Amino acid sequence: MTPSCKTQLPHVAILIYPGISPFHFAVPYALFNTPLDGERLFHLALLSTTGSDIQAGPAVSIHADGTFEQLAQYDMVIIPGWADISVAPTPALTAVLQQAHANGTHLVGLCYGAYALAYAGLLDARSATTHWLASDDFLRRFPGVKLNSHALYIETDNLTTSAGTAAALDCCLNLVRRYHGSHVANQLARLMVVSPHREGDQAQFIQQPVATTTQDSRINQLLDYLHQHLASSQRIDHLAARCAMSRRSFTRHFFMATGKSLTTWLIDARLQQSCTLLENSHMSIDEIAECVGFANTRLFRHHFKLRFSLSPQAWRQTFRATE
Template identity: 55%
Template sequence: MSKPLPVVAMIAYPSFSPFHFAVPYLVFNSELPEGRLFDLKIVSPCGGPLAAERALTVHPDGGLELVETADIVVVPGWHDLATPPEPELAEALARAHARGAHVVGLCYGAYALAYAGLLDGKRASTHWMAEQDFSRRFPRVKLDMNALYVDEDWLITSAGTGAGLDCCLYIVREYYGSATANKVARTMVIPPHREGGQAQFIEQPVAVSTHDAQINRLLDYLRENIGSQHTIDGLAARAAMSRRTFTRHFGKATGMTLVDWLVNERLRRTRDLLETTTLPVEKIAELAGFQTPVSFRQHFKKRFQVSPRDWRRTFGQETAAVD
């Protein structure tokens, strides 16, 4: 007799996002030549049809009773970050986790798990745009804002949108191994595993100007000469300040030390060059003011969790001839 398929209960909620709903639906409803991998059940907490954000309605397989026997329970996003799940849903999630089921919150779905108290004291991930809000609401959760997904104590959470695919493929690997997960990924024409974390997708702007006119002029000069080497004494003299006064003014105006500001601006410049040119990494390091290509690669990897070459491969307009 064949082994029963793992049962996945996917929670639909009011005004759900069609994209977030479709991601786990595609993965857990997929069928390989060998057959289906999971028994997917669509769950509506109210037991009846639910409307998506626009123009779509889902007709569920049943209500929360389906959660009671599921091996995997998935909350694909969440409709309102300020609204906790209904007590019946929160309790169903807690019961599922208590009996050993995987409970999954994709993207903002981590909110549903956190509201239910499941993530207290645990590591978790969610979309980077919600970092401050999530941390304020759930201070006991150890938020990892670089991870594409986190699995701790059978609680799995993912970063935003596309990371939901990474997370679902991870679950396939956990149940069936890498070979099967790779097959599923190939049918969807996506990589089975992505390097790095969501740090590479987070906007990290550098303030163009401050409230200090002298420092603003200096920042303009530094941006125009970012490839040159700069010292505190030299810049203090340029600003007609003592070293101590310059350091105090610069820190107050930018919120950074000079070294941190220069590294930040140089990394921003290298990102632009990687994305828009085919210059070799060594030349990019030179133009951005890093003293050696090794130093550039180390700073880049530390900040974005991927190499400059991988960044170019992901975001570049063209493939560099020499890298």
């Protein structure tokens, strides 16, 4: 399939290559190839770096619909992982990626797929993320990239990068949300039995390496508690005692696990929950502010506008209009 022009349904291409992980491939393939109520959400094509079908492991063969030379003709191109992070894309693939970006194609590097974009020079001076396990290697190879190893996914200048496979799900759902609105994205998430929406700058705290495993486990248990008690006021001394840490130790380990201070994490978590309520409930702005734990509506509006550059009401109107 080679689209000759942009049509109502977005045209999405997944780049397939020798050594591709079937698991990494399956994430975008499932999200962008699954119909809802019998209707397709995207026109999907699989474009090969070799010009032929790809063998993904001993038992999986992926049929190619075309070749990488066609990438610039698509609305969005997804690179699911990268087989060898020490090997750059070929000069031909690099040139096509650069041309696609220049043409306005949205390029998405899932997990190690960020390496392909970085090797092509597309992430220079831009913010990006990848799996935390490769953070040191990525920084060494691409010092010009503003790496945020805590984020689940990052979008900048029509370029999107994500962390590991679970974060790739969040990233792809967010892309579905951009094209089709939160209602469709939530339906798809329920079909996949995954969380409908996590903000891209939410930390990779589940797999984020910290100095002591036991302390990381305590922080992760605390995050579960905080998610369940967002409406309650939280004091650092109380939470430190809950983790059996001193205030100073708790502050340090919380930042190591999440990449954020407790105050910043709480604000972000409360804003995330408020987006869900704005999109899917009929609660008033005042009720939402109280429900997610802001001291008053004025403070809620201030942080919401600062974070999203929209008022809560504008957010609600935008996403409900999209739906």
